[in-house]
Amino acid sequence: MSGKIYVVGLGPGGRSHMTIKALQALEESEVIVGYKTYIEFIEDLVKNKEVESSGMKKELDRCRLALEKALEGKRVSLISSGDAGVYGMAGIMLEVVKEAGADVEVEVIPGISAVNAAASVLGAPVMHDFAVISLSDLLTSWEVIEKRLECAAQGDFIIALYNPKSHGRTQQIVKAQEVMRKYKSAQTPVGIVRNAQREGQEIQITTLDKMLEYDIDMLSVVIIGNSTTYIHEGKIITPRGYRL
Known part of the structure; x- marks a missing residue:
């Protein structure tokens, strides 16, 4: 049986x-x-x-x-x-x-995904429509990944990047930033969380133009806001649209 x-x-x-x-x-x-x-x-x-x-x-x-x-x-x-x-x-x-x-x-x-774990320590960055895109091209061609980045950025999605950078794969995150800059403001809030909700957790809150100044590796999740996302008292917030 x-x-x-x-x-x-x-x-x-x-x-x-x-x-x-x-x-x-x-x-x-x-x-x-x-x-x-x-x-x-x-x-x-x-x-x-x-x-x-x-x-x-x-x-x-x-x-x-x-x-x-x-x-x-x-x-x-x-x-x-x-x-x-x-x-x-x-x-x-x-x-x-x-x-x-x-x-x-x-x-x-089901379990808590890395995007949820990372978002929880950043504040509330994924309160509206968002896309999760892996930058690893082991199983998906870079041509397809880049097209997905283009479409998500053009659509003003909040974008969470998985597998952003490794020792042997260093340029994908650079290219991803280039795509984002075509459609998003340089001042768009970005959160970088390493070991989200694990021992050794590290958090960086920055902007799209400065995100590559920080350490990013395979244990990191990078969350890039949309056109309404802002930073307040050390938290990233994307408004859902409620009238306050």
Whole structure:
């Protein structure tokens, strides 16, 4: 008899930002599968379980292993940071099950995404329509990413940038700023949050023209405001439109 796969969003990583449902799924699971760094977030919760961890770029392997364990009749938690359905493992897991033609139940457990975690410490920057765009071109061509940046900036969306910069990928954030400057004021508020709602959290509030003066890496989320966004007493605020 087939087991079940929970695809669990852990949120930022701290216990206080995990949902009760995520904790329940981990408790009910016999097997925990995940990226080794994310497994470290929950080590104390999975001490007496079968734990299968692996490194970066092993997403398909983890999904196939989760399916294999579920087909043995086990309950499995496949974990993601943030929300499993936002650049996470949910889509991959569902595709792997589909390709295998397997009769296995998959339940996606939502979590707090990095944009929500970052926004919460900046104030209220995403109170209106916003777009989340990853600058990583590992799975998406830069041509497509740049087009998305152009469209979102032209539409005056608040824009959250994921995976903005790495050691080997340094120019994408520069090009992103160039695109933003075509449509947004140089004084548009920008928030840069590293390790949002995690240990070692760092926050910078600046403007579009000065954003590259600050350290940005793969642990950072960059939130760029729209034409109404402003800074007040150290908080970024985007008005929703209420008459005060």
